[in-house]
Amino acid sequence: MKAYKKYMAELVGAFTLVFIAAGAVCADFYLRREGGQGLGLLGISIAYGVVMIVVIYATSYISGSHVNPAVTISFWISKRMDPNTAIMYILSQITGAIIAGLALKVLFPEALNTVYLGTCMLSPGVSIGRGILMEFIVTFFLVFTVYGTLVDKRATAGFAGVAIGMVTLFGAMIGGTISGGAMNPARVFGPAIASGQFTHHYVWWIGPILGGIVAGFVYDQLFADVRK
Structure with missing residues (x-):
C-alpha cells in the first residue's frame, strides 16, 4: 500500500475524531444556551467513544487507526x-486536528470564547499534577487496549473497535471531571490552535504520551507473545 494512503487515513481519522469529540462540547454549549439540557458529560463521552469505534473500523486496515x-x-x-513513519503519522494527525478545529470555528463561532471550541481545560481547583496524572491513567488504559486488540494477533478479530471505543467512552467520562479526558494530544491541539486557548496545554501532551509509553512497555514485558 502506498505510504500516502496511510498518512491520509490518519489525517481523515483525526479530523473525524476531533470534529465529533470537540464538536459535541460545542453542541452541548449551544443547547444549554437555548435553555435545553444539553448533552452533558455522558453525552459528550458517548460521542467520543462512538466516533472512535467508527474511525477504527473505517481506517484500521489502512493505517492501523492510531489517530x-x-x-x-x-x-x-x-x-x-x-x-x-511515526513523524509522518503525527504530522498527519495534527493536521487533521487543526482542520477540524478551524471547521468548528466557522460552524460554532459563539463557542470560540466560551468553551474554546471544545479545548480541554482543567476543572476549577484541579492542579497541574492531578491533570497530568488523570490523562496518564486514562491514556494508559486506552493504549493498553490498543495493544491487546489491534496489535496482538491472539486477539479475537473484529472486536478491537468496540473495545477501544468503550475504553475511550469511560476514559472521557471519568477524566472529564478532572482534565477533560482527552487521552490524545491532537484532540486538544486542534481546537486550541483555532481558539487560541493554550492554558496548561502541556498537560495534554505530557500525560497521554507518558501513559502511552508505559502502556506499551507493560504490555510488551508482561503480556506480549514472546514467541513472535
Missing part, C-alpha cells in the same frame, strides 16, 4: 514503527 500521537509515539518507542 493519536500518544499511540504513535508508543509504537515508535516499542520499535513497532520506524521514526520517519
Whole structure:
C-alpha cells in the first residue's frame, strides 16, 4: 500500500475524531444556551467513544487507526514503527486536528470564547499534577487496549473497535471531571490552535504520551507473545 494512503487515513481519522469529540462540547454549549439540557458529560463521552469505534473500523486496515500521537509515539518507542513513519503519522494527525478545529470555528463561532471550541481545560481547583496524572491513567488504559486488540494477533478479530471505543467512552467520562479526558494530544491541539486557548496545554501532551509509553512497555514485558 502506498505510504500516502496511510498518512491520509490518519489525517481523515483525526479530523473525524476531533470534529465529533470537540464538536459535541460545542453542541452541548449551544443547547444549554437555548435553555435545553444539553448533552452533558455522558453525552459528550458517548460521542467520543462512538466516533472512535467508527474511525477504527473505517481506517484500521489502512493505517492501523492510531489517530493519536500518544499511540504513535508508543509504537515508535516499542520499535513497532520506524521514526520517519511515526513523524509522518503525527504530522498527519495534527493536521487533521487543526482542520477540524478551524471547521468548528466557522460552524460554532459563539463557542470560540466560551468553551474554546471544545479545548480541554482543567476543572476549577484541579492542579497541574492531578491533570497530568488523570490523562496518564486514562491514556494508559486506552493504549493498553490498543495493544491487546489491534496489535496482538491472539486477539479475537473484529472486536478491537468496540473495545477501544468503550475504553475511550469511560476514559472521557471519568477524566472529564478532572482534565477533560482527552487521552490524545491532537484532540486538544486542534481546537486550541483555532481558539487560541493554550492554558496548561502541556498537560495534554505530557500525560497521554507518558501513559502511552508505559502502556506499551507493560504490555510488551508482561503480556506480549514472546514467541513472535
